Amino acid sequence: MKKVGSQTFKPQNPPYLISTGVVAGPFEGRGILNEYLDHVYDDLNAGQSSYEAAEKHMMLNASLICLNKARKTPEEVDLFLAGDLLNQTITSGFTALELAVPYLGIYGACATSAQGMGLGALILDGGYASLIQTATSSHYGSAERQYRYPTEYGYQRRPTAQWTVTGAGSALLAVEGKGPRITLITLGKVWDLGIKDPFNLGTAMAPAACQTLIQHFADTGRGPRDYDLILTGDLGKIGGALLVQLVEKEGGFNLRENYNDCGMMIYDREKQDVHGGASGCASSALVVFGYIYRLLKEGRVKKVLLVATGALHSPTSFQQGENIPAIAHGVSIEA
Amino acid sequence: MKKVGSQTFKPQNPPYLISTGVVAGPFEGRGILNEYLDHVYDDLNAGQSSYEAAEKHMMLNASLICLNKARKTPEEVDLFLAGDLLNQTITSGFTALELAVPYLGIYGACATSAQGMGLGALILDGGYASLIQTATSSHYGSAERQYRYPTEYGYQRRPTAQWTVTGAGSALLAVEGKGPRITLITLGKVWDLGIKDPFNLGTAMAPAACQTLIQHFADTGRGPRDYDLILTGDLGKIGGALLVQLVEKEGGFNLRENYNDCGMMIYDREKQDVHGGASGCASSALVVFGYIYRLLKEGRVKKVLLVATGALHSPTSFQQGENIPAIAHGVSIEA
Numbered sequence: 001m002k003k004v005g006s007q008t009f010k011p012q013n014p015p016y017l018i019s020t021g022v023v024a025g026p027f028e029g030r031g032i033l034n035e036y037l038d039h040v041y042d043d044l045n046a047g048q049s050s051y052e053a054a055e056k057h058m059m060l061n062a063s064l065i066c067l068n069k070a071r072k073t074p075e076e077v078d079l080f081l082a083g084d085l086l087n088q089t090i091t092s093g094f095t096a097l098e099l100a101v102p103y104l105g106i107y108g109a110c111a112t113s114a115q116g117m118g119l120g121a122l123i124l125d126g127g128y129a130s131l132i133q134t135a136t137s138s139h140y141g142s143a144e145r146q147y148r149y150p151t152e153y154g155y156q157r158r159p160t161a162q163w164t165v166t167g168a169g170s171a172l173l174a175v176e177g178k179g180p181r182i183t184l185i186t187l188g189k190v191w192d193l194g195i196k197d198p199f200n201l202g203t204a205m206a207p208a209a210c211q212t213l214i215q216h217f218a219d220t221g222r223g224p225r226d227y228d229l230i231l232t233g234d235l236g237k238i239g240g241a242l243l244v245q246l247v248e249k250e251g252g253f254n255l256r257e258n259y260n261d262c263g264m265m266i267y268d269r270e271k272q273d274v275h276g277g278a279s280g281c282a283s284s285a286l287v288v289f290g291y292i293y294r295l296l297k298e299g300r301v302k303k304v305l306l307v308a309t310g311a312l313h314s315p316t317s318f319q320q321g322e323n324i325p326a327i328a329h330g331v332s333i334e335a
Numbered sequence: 336m337k338k339v340g341s342q343t344f345k346p347q348n349p350p351y352l353i354s355t356g357v358v359a360g361p362f363e364g365r366g367i368l369n370e371y372l373d374h375v376y377d378d379l380n381a382g383q384s385s386y387e388a389a390e391k392h393m394m395l396n397a398s399l400i401c402l403n404k405a406r407k408t409p410e411e412v413d414l415f416l417a418g419d420l421l422n423q424t425i426t427s428g429f430t431a432l433e434l435a436v437p438y439l440g441i442y443g444a445c446a447t448s449a450q451g452m453g454l455g456a457l458i459l460d461g462g463y464a465s466l467i468q469t470a471t472s473s474h475y476g477s478a479e480r481q482y483r484y485p486t487e488y489g490y491q492r493r494p495t496a497q498w499t500v501t502g503a504g505s506a507l508l509a510v511e512g513k514g515p516r517i518t519l520i521t522l523g524k525v526w527d528l529g530i531k532d533p534f535n536l537g538t539a540m541a542p543a544a545c546q547t548l549i550q551h552f553a554d555t556g557r558g559p560r561d562y563d564l565i566l567t568g569d570l571g572k573i574g575g576a577l578l579v580q581l582v583e584k585e586g587g588f589n590l591r592e593n594y595n596d597c598g599m600m601i602y603d604r605e606k607q608d609v610h611g612g613a614s615g616c617a618s619s620a621l622v623v624f625g626y627i628y629r630l631l632k633e634g635r636v637k638k639v640l641l642v643a644t645g646a647l648h649s650p651t652s653f654q655q656g657e658n659i660p661a662i663a664h665g666v667s668i669e670a
Contacts (some may be wrong), residue, residue, distance in 0.1 A: 001462055001463065002462045002463050003413065003464065007437050009463050049655075052655060053655070083440075085423075086649065087422040087423070087650070088420075088444065088647065088648065088649035089442045089647075090647065090652045092442075093525060093647030093660055093662070094647075094652070094657070094660060096524070096525040096662075097526070097660045100524055100525075102342050102522040102524055103522070103524060103525055104441065104450060104522060105442035105443050105450075105662075106441055107424045107442045108439070119454075122458055122461055122463050123457055123458075123461065125461065126457055126458065126461020127336055127337045127347075128336065128337050128338055128344050128457050130336065146651075187414065187438070188438070189435055189437055190428060190429075190431045190432040191432070192432055312423065312424075312428030312432075313423065314421065314422040314423035314425045315422070316421070316422060317387065320384075320387060322429070325428055325429060325432045327431075
């Protein structure tokens with residue numbers, strides 16, 4: 001069996017990440033990732049009538065850019081795996097409608113980038129497809145009004161609050177081609193630290209990232225030094241610092257040398273005050289499909305472990321007093 | 336490649352459906368499926384403080400019953416694939432928390448039963464797991480207040496409206512064992528007929544079911560007569576009748592002999608007036624994991640094609656004037 005240890009899956013022929021596409025909103029365009037974005041929108045609405053329509057436009061655009069770069073058409077794609085934060089993952093469903101490709105909706109909240117790559121790699125290596133596209137997105141406006149308050153309300157953000165990234169990312173995985181390869185996939189369990197505060201999601205998600213990281217090391221015999229870079233998706237400042245402590249305490253691993261969180265790699269901390277950092281499905285998608293993909297292709301890093309994290313609550317579960325459970329999926333991407 | 340035609344996937348060693356578990360609410364217990372249910376709850380709340388908590392209790396219970404029947408523990412499960420209708424699929428996430436099993440959230444609305452079985456079969460046959468559990472659920476109370484109106488409002492239902500099934504179903508798929516096998520999986524594209532009425536979902540979903548059915552026949556060289564029974568998930572009375580016409584017109588296939596819709600197989604039409612029929616993720620889950628599974632195990636039917644359908648809208652997309660896109664995934668289950 002192509003399973004290593006209890007939660008890690010190892011493709012026999014690691015699929016290639018042959019192309020990516022990333023688009024983002026105006027605020028993200030003024031951040032430090034600018035030069036790695038394929039398109040930056042001038043306004044949050046992206047010329048559409050609503051934030052939700054804008055988000056769909058972004059996911060579709062990222063997906064088409066990704067296809068164009070690889071000189072592929074939607075007709076050549078065997079399967080589209082996508083997910084997002086909106087209720088009933090409408091962004092993904094409406095994008096799949098436009099692409100007219102066989103579609104499986106996935107939901108891992110902000111862990112969707114890793115979930116899509118990981119699941120895509122399993123299906124490709126299983127011999128079921130030759131080309132799989134994955135996509136994910138988030139939008140500050142649509143997420144704020146769904147999860148918290150409409151942006152027009154102008155509530156004061158707490159120091160732990162994170163800023164939902166506006167943007168979308170897509171990647172094409174293929175059995176053959178050029179590009180970095182997906183070598184290992186560690187699928188996470190759901191964890192609950194007892195956190196109830198939706199303005200402190202980094203803390204709620206850190207234990208899930210910790211468990212997936214430690215399990216990845218246990219399953220593979222690898223350690224932090226086997227990677228040039230270990231990334232989490234959107235733990236932000238507070239969750240990221242907590243993770244470093246947890247991993248040291250629970251597993252004895254030192255993350256202080258080569259760890260970073262995608263949520264700290266998007267905005268310009270000097271000029272853009274986003275409090276706890278960035279969050280949302282697009283956080284890891286922009287960083288990994290944009291910046292890291294470029295680094296891997298140029299050989300500036302060789303082995304990257306992405307552990308994308310997702311908070312699995314809803315506004316309803318929060319209002320009913322439930323804790324915020326979280327999950328993290330790990331994907332090793334190697335040049 | 337283990338792909339047949341453009342949308343159908345064929346496992347080399349078709350995985351076994353070694354066990355199922357189904358639980359339902361009181362109204363469903365008074366329907367015609369009663370003797371095939373593992374547990375019927377006395378009230379909609381299932382002893383919990385909210386409809387949402389009740390739905391989670393039901394999915395967890397169905398999953399545990401399913402495991403018990405196969406004398407398996409959650410520790411033996413490689414992967415849990417689950418999805419539901421609630422925002423951010425909280426039922427599935429909270430159930431995965433209790434089971435403490437590696438988890439991938441999926442979203443296909445009411446097509447989730449087929450999506451879970453199909454995806455599970457691909458991962459198993461790909462050599463990545465030996466035991467995969469899938470689950471789905473829906474709940475009349477939680478779905479009504481999320482998608483339409485709170486039940487306390489007492490609005491008058493239209494003739495086309497369908498009744499959301501309260502219940503949950505789970506299935507265990509294994510590389511080795513006894514039971515019916517998943518032989519073919521046809522993954523659907525998203526379709527949009529231009530329907531905007533959330534009280535007429537059967538009509539919105541019929542074209543997706545039609546496309547998946549015709550593609551399944553084209554990909555495999557099979558026709559309706561190759562199956563003892565062809566089932567859709569929850570097209571109901573109106574959508575089902577439309578499907579029969581569409582499939583005849585678009586593909587020249589006659590479904591009049593061995594076709595039924597799960598939404599017409601749950602309630603007692605003499606005594607339970609549910610207008611257009613049943614709907615919800617639990618519609619196909621109760622019928623297929625309960626009734627059909629028994630028929631297959633007893634050899635009373637040998638080849639069944641389930642085409643489960645899902646409407647991919649959200650209340651937000653509806654309010655913003657968008658059409659209701661739909662998807663359908665097909666799974667051939669053979670004794």
